[in-house]
Amino acid sequence: MDEDATVGVCNFTFPRMPVQSRVNASRMCTSLISSRTHMPRGGAIFEVSRILDAKIAEKAGACAIVLSQSICFCNSRMIDPSLIAKFKAAVSIPIIARVRVGHVVEAETLQAVGVDFIDESEILGTADKENHINKGDFTCPFICGSTNLGEALERIKEGAAMIRTQGIESISGDIATTVQNVRSVMEDIKLLHNMSEEERLEFSGEIGVPSELAAQTGRMGRLPVVHFAAGGIVTPADAAFMMILGCDGVFVGPEMFDWPDPYKRARGIVEAVNRYNDPNAVVVAMSGLN
């Protein structure tokens, strides 16, 4: 497999492996996957569809960008790979691109092109109603969405290196579902943390989560991977709220760039993710945005 990050899109070749689970491929242990993907912690990741917005996000302090394509009929599929090289040339921060749930070939394509993370995104769409991608077969780390602890741990069992607890993606800025889902995950983690090992085993059976991951989560008192929130987050106060709820960072939707002075807003979000516990800092981050 060509791992050259600078390869032009016309030169990559697909790895010649069957679509079924590649049991002979080397699998990284969870701690290694996790160790390589700590770096977004404490950061804000911005969804962009234009080079200009990518540069604004980088300048404002984004720790990564997620690419989306602004042509509406293409919104439900993987981005045109030829666009990825343009974003890579434009910014130096990590680049994330999305694939539909279960779409192994979209994922192989993005890995061949050389993105930093692949987001197996239920928001983008679903290609396989029965199966998520077997992410442990890939060297590129994956981000997956969840709405509760059970889903989060299932995705981690499949090899997800980062979890995106997801609310509603809409331009209305409605974060109520995001907050509800983050709280649900955090409360179940807290319950697990306060249980004995036997109780954790029983609880994992009740809510249908892998028992060994439930045990690890309970012992650690957190998800064993980086955990961000997503869905309707467009203000520094929203971002700070997610950090107070216990997230490691936030995803910000592309609607942020439709607001006046997106640079200032993005910078405010980056600052609020860092200084979420300081109301005075959040005041500064929120002021003069509209």
Add this chain to the structure above:
Amino acid sequence: MAIVGVLALQGSFNEHIAALRRLGVKGVEIRKPEQLRNVTSLIIPGGESTTMAKLAESYNLFPALREFVKMGRPVWGTCAGLILLSNNAVGQKSGGQGLIGGLNCTVHRNLFGSQLQSFEAELLVPEIASSEGGPETFCGVFIRAPAILEVGKEVQVLADYPAPSNGLLEENVEEERRVIVAVRQGNILATAFHPELTADTRWHSYFLKMADDTGEEALSSPVAIPVDISCVQQPRNDLPIYR
């Protein structure tokens, strides 16, 4: 109990604090310039150097950080921290980024490539082994890692690694070309890899010895450490690290 500052703008500051805790040392998150007065040594963690530089600029941290380095206080930069401490950086975002400087070297950002090119490697670390004991090698975790291309005479090379053949080094790369991945220059320690992501704490104990050697003349005048409410927070639980 010794107290070490850890720059807490973004990235792996929790991981450094956890490593220090395993050595019985308290790590204090640093977000404001005045907080640097309360610590006698500083770790600048891995993460996105552009994010950290942006926040350091917003919070007016650069003057205080540069002063901290100039005063000879022990400072250790890992990955992004190495970039920030370097006098020269290539491969930067367009327009460049703020640097603290102090380390006489030229660093190349992301020399080893993107996240996909992240790797672990056994590095020969004779200085660490002789100072801290343990094996002659150390497992370095390299994530979108930078590397040092050249150093000044006063800089001690602690570890190097074969240069990647990805075309990012402009000149003809000889087969034997190596790049530098760990250095020490007096009070400054810098690593391109992430010791905070492995269970081997020898780099942290080596840095703590640097902090001890500088001595307790540290604080110029006794300063009561103020209770900063904005920094009081629930301890963040640790992510698993590579064992």
